[in-house]
Amino acid sequence: MPKKRPISRKIGNHTKEQMKEALQEIESGKKIRAVARDKRIPFSTLQRYAVKVKASKSTENVKLVPNYDVNRVFTDEQEQALTEYYKNCALMFYGLTTKDCRKVAYEMAVINKIKMPQSWIVNQMAGIDWLKSFRKRHNELSLRKPEACSLARATAFNKETVKVFFDNLQEVYKRHSAFADGTRVYNLDETATVTVQKPQKVIGPKGKNIGKVTSGEKGTLVTTCCIISAAGQALPPVLIFPRKNYKDHMIKGAPPGTLGLATPSGWMNSELFVDTIKHFIKNTSSSKENPSILIMDNHESHLCIEALDIAKENGVTILTLHPHTSAKLQPLDVGIYSPFKSYYNAAMESWLLNNPGKGVTIYDLAELIGTAFIRTMTPTNIINAFKKTGIHPFDRNVFTEEDFLPSAVTAFIRTMTPTNIINAFKKTGIHPFDRNVFTEEDFLPSAVTDRPNPNVPQNSLNVSFQDISEIEQNSPTILEKETLLGPSVNSPTFQQEPEHDSRQEPLESQREQPQEPPKPQCSKSKDTSLLSGGFSESEDDAENFSLDDEDSDWCEEDEVEDEIEILTDQKLQLNVLPRVLKEEDYVLEEAPYANSLTTISMLTFPKLISVSRD
Incomplete structure (x- = not known):
């Protein structure tokens, strides 16, 4: 026989004030047993505290309540962390059993090197007493039986699919102004109604098996298709009976305007969905002048070409849901079908009580469906169902992070695909x-700070030392012994030079006055001066290397040959830069300018070439 554990303990139930009053009465001359009986404190407990007070001669030096925290395993912060872990596991649809919770607590104590009872170490899990006390301290946790949920449904509802749905819905709303108030927004879905009800809970004696009478073992299926509007209205339903031919008496007692259909299986198919679309268009007066939106799942019976053509011709925009997301995004599933099934089962039980010894048939279902339909399809239920899904009013942020936790388990797998x-x-x-994957627009934010001078051409940045070396080899120079300061020519990028200024000790060749380059002769259209500023270290040098506006005439017919070399042998300091050359002027041939974060003492300026003015 299993051991019965006490529901409540008899020790440690007194407060500090109660114990203090009891001790004061003992000091006044009352018997300990009488005081214990009056204050409802155990005699042994009161006697123990009286001895402690007598030894210390004051109640201020004695702790008047038990110190149970001395044997406590986890602190408040650690228990709160455990609570959040248990809750997150349950919200992710991977909830832990009581045994799993005890193992997690033990592992947490081992990892954090917390002192624990010896029984935890022997069993490698926390004790059952600890778990009971833990649940009492955290009332937000309870032992519940979860509903079965397939892996596809748990992982399909994720942020990506929800975003796509709301993007499509927003695009549809923009097509017509009549969609804004919700009167033209509808939701369609089917549910199963069978001839055997699901018994509700009843009150009975303990220890006995209690049963409930049903009309059959398995039951016969009749499909009920409901259509609701975001304005709070419900259209007459569609009932599909498991018969080859439909008879009018099958929908006796159903809501007015109900459409009755028949198929051997009792399920919706493509042929019957055509009649359902016509039923929807008839009751909503949909047309191209009066369009409407119909939201439904993408079951194969709904993707009938004939039905889609009819909907398109009559101004009906069909928006389908992502597979396995209807439990969260479909208003009928969210707020209608649950109370509908409850009212339907209650109506069937009432029918069985009024007709003892008789079973429910498919010909009786229409009346039961009509009873549940009227009690369920209220404006309040319908409007709240649309609001909870975020369809109307439109709210793409209606779902929180907790709603997406079940899909977080496979988020990494969905993201790390070969295509991504x-x-x-x-x-x-x-x-x-x-290397040309980035466009000029990608570099626009850095254009303000990346160049030390706004006149530097954009395509002149980030030139490697090897490029400069090739330019120097191809460009004639009179400085045969010049070398670049800093890192080797094999370095892929410019490196910052030391603070030493090479201009303080110029070479002999640098002290020579460079010769003035020959001026090209041309008799046609003038152009502005090629260079607006000096490139040498002094103003005198700058004058020697500038072209006179009146003498530098350039034309389209003549081309400047490569022999024209300007500033080839001069050294260029980065803080002295030419203006931006236009197309009708001349451009630099792979000008080795560095970016704003690098500095080079001297660079050999490349030769200039002509540019056509097409």
Whole structure:
């Protein structure tokens, strides 16, 4: 026989004030047993505290309540962390059993090196007493029986699919102004109504098996298709009976305007959905002048070409839901079908009580469905169902992070697909290799600070030492012994030079006055001066290397040959830069300018080439 554990303990139930009053009465001359009986404190407990007070000669030096925290395993913060862990596991649809919770508590104590009872170490889990006390301290936790949920349904409702649905819904809302008030927004869905009800809970004696009479073992299926509007209205339902031919007496007692259909299986199919769409158009007066939105799931019976053509011709925009998301996004599933099934089962039980010994048939279901339909399809229920899904009023942020927790388990798997990984490398230009993957617009935010001078051409940045080396080899120079200061020419990028200024000790060749380059002769259209500022270290040098506006005439017919070399042998300091050359002027041939964060003492300026003015 299992051991019965006490529901409540008899020790430690007194407060500090009660114990203090009891001790004061003992000091006044009353017997301990009489005081214990009056204050409802155990005699042994009161006697123990009286001895402690007598020894210390004051109640201020004695702790008047038990110190149970001395044997406590976890602190308040650690228990709160455990509580959040248990709650998150349950919200992710991977809830822990009582045994799993005890194992997690033990593992937490081991990892944090917390002192624990010896029984925890022997059993490698926390004790059952600890779990009971833990649940009492945290009333937000309870032992519940979860509903079964398939893996597809748990992982399909994620942020990506919800975002796509609301993007499509927003696009549809923008098509017509009549969709704003919700009077033209509808939801369609089917549910199963069978001839065997689900018994409700009843009161009976303990220890006995209690049964409930039903009309059959398995029951016969009749499909009920409901259509509701975001304005709080419900259209007459569609009933599909498991018969080859439909008879009018099958819908006796159903709501007025109910459409009756028949199929051998009793389920919705493509042929019957055509009649359902016509029933919807008839009751909503949908047309191209009076359009409407119909939201439904993407079951194969709903994707009938004939039904879709009829809907398109009559101004009906069909918006389908992502698979396995109807439990959260479909108003009928969210706020209508649950109370509908409850009222339907109650109506069937009432029918069985009024007709003892008789079973429910498919010909009796229409009346039961009509009773539940009227009690369920209230404006309040319908409006709240649309509001809870965020369809109307439109609210794409209606779902919180807790709603997406079940899909968080497979979020990594859904994200790390080969397509996503390959596209990520391709977008950065890493593989396949593409140095031109970024456009000028990508560099616009850095244009303000990346260049020390606004006149520096955009395409002149980030030139490697190897590029400069090739330019120096191809460009004639009179400085045969010049070398670049800083890192080697094999370095891929510019490095910051030391603070030493090479201009303080110029070479002999640098002290020579450069010769004035020959001026090209041209008899046609004048152009502005090629260079607006000096490139040398002094104003005198700058004058020697500038072209006179009146003498520098350039024309389209003549081309300047490569022999024209301007400033080829001069050294250029980065803080002295030419103005931006226009197309009708001349551009630099891979000008080795560095970016704003690098500094080079001297650079050999490349030669200039002509540019056509097409």
